[in-house]
Amino acid sequence: MSEESTAVTHPFLDLPPLSAAHFASIEDRVARLLDTRQDVVITQGEALLPLEGAIRSTAGPGTTALNVVTGPYGQTFGDWLRDCGATVIDLAVPFHAAVTAEQIRAAFAAHPSIDFVSLVHAEAATGNTNPVAEIGEAVREQGALFYLDAVASIGAEPVLPDAWGVDLCVIGAQKAMGGPAGVSAVSVSERAWARMAANPGAPRRSYLSLLDWKERWIDGGRKALPHAPAQLEMLALEACVERIETAGLPAVMARHASAAAATRAGVLALGGGLEPYVHEARDAAPVATTLRTPAGVDASELVARALANDPSVPLAAGGGALSKEMIRVNHYGADATPEVVRASLTALAGALGVVGDR
Numbered sequence: 001m002s003e004e005s006t007a008v009t010h011p012f013l014d015l016p017p018l019s020a021a022h023f024a025s026i027e028d029r030v031a032r033l034l035d036t037r038q039d040v041v042i043t044q045g046e047a048l049l050p051l052e053g054a055i056r057s058t059a060g061p062g063t064t065a066l067n068v069v070t071g072p073y074g075q076t077f078g079d080w081l082r083d084c085g086a087t088v089i090d091l092a093v094p095f096h097a098a099v100t101a102e103q104i105r106a107a108f109a110a111h112p113s114i115d116f117v118s119l120v121h122a123e124a125a126t127g128n129t130n131p132v133a134e135i136g137e138a139v140r141e142q143g144a145l146f147y148l149d150a151v152a153s154i155g156a157e158p159v160l161p162d163a164w165g166v167d168l169c170v171i172g173a174q175k176a177m178g179g180p181a182g183v184s185a186v187s188v189s190e191r192a193w194a195r196m197a198a199n200p201g202a203p204r205r206s207y208l209s210l211l212d213w214k215e216r217w218i219d220g221g222r223k224a225l226p227h228a229p230a231q232l233e234m235l236a237l238e239a240c241v242e243r244i245e246t247a248g249l250p251a252v253m254a255r256h257a258s259a260a261a262a263t264r265a266g267v268l269a270l271g272g273g274l275e276p277y278v279h280e281a282r283d284a285a286p287v288a289t290t291l292r293t294p295a296g297v298d299a300s301e302l303v304a305r306a307l308a309n310d311p312s313v314p315l316a317a318g319g320g321a322l323s324k325e326m327i328r329v330n331h332y333g334a335d336a337t338p339e340v341v342r343a344s345l346t347a348l349a350g351a352l353g354v355v356g357d358r
């Protein structure tokens, strides 16, 4: 090796600084992906950053929150809301189903003071998806602020904050978008900005603050960035949105829907007692399919055996107590293909000791 090798450039390193104009153009592309005219703030951290920041910015002791729990993320949101001093009404839905707009309306009737609704669109961790368009109508009738975790749905199914009346819509790139995990975004409605401005407990001069971004970035016309941007993550986010634009968002969503349908159908054809965990196909998320193991079969042991057969397949056991009975087939991003679904089912069949018929 010659001495010059020490000065060799690397594709991840030695990047020129990312300009404010470039940063703003990536925000605009994310806004187009969401078909929104709201402000889109790109948050340079994993999606839990805007998820927590948006709750702490808008909720406080005067808030009455309806927190819909269809999986582990809903539980986390309830904890943050309580920590902010909000009165929290948890609406827990069995993980094998979705919440309905009727249940949301019943909660409003029982608790007329509800002025905030938190909902997870699709839960990769439990495999369900909720009917946000119908729920949005109910939330608008109530006049409540609508917070949505669309991290696992963006790229796999339509996410339309403006059409659905979502005030705070959080996305992350690491699931169906097939992008990086270290960057995320939130769209913020005028109503949500007003709620934050009126909230004395909203984080300021803080990494969690959305108002800081409004004051220091958006209100100044997005001319100067308040901090050095995370270029690597921003460039990866741009590349991932560009790849979706090239393929077409409908095609990317169709690929996920097909992977989910094939997984459900394949599991039923397999025999061996595995079943879709989510009972109704319409409640099943296109991003990931969860399966229930037969009685007496431990899901984490079955997954370990399947991964020993084929370490490449995107299988995982459910988290926490679900690790005994739930298998997750994470067919998202590059794994939303018939080949990956087939390999996953083959590995599971081998682990169950059943012989697949194809």
Ligand SMILES: *Cc1c(COP(=O)(O)O)cnc(C)c1O
Residues within 6 Å of the ligand: 046, 047, 048, 073, 120, 122, 123, 124, 125, 149, 151, 152, 172, 175
């Ligand atoms: C994956 C996911 C997130 C992001 O959280 P990680 O656990 O860090 O991946 C947030 N919300 C939902 C609904 C998700 O599925």
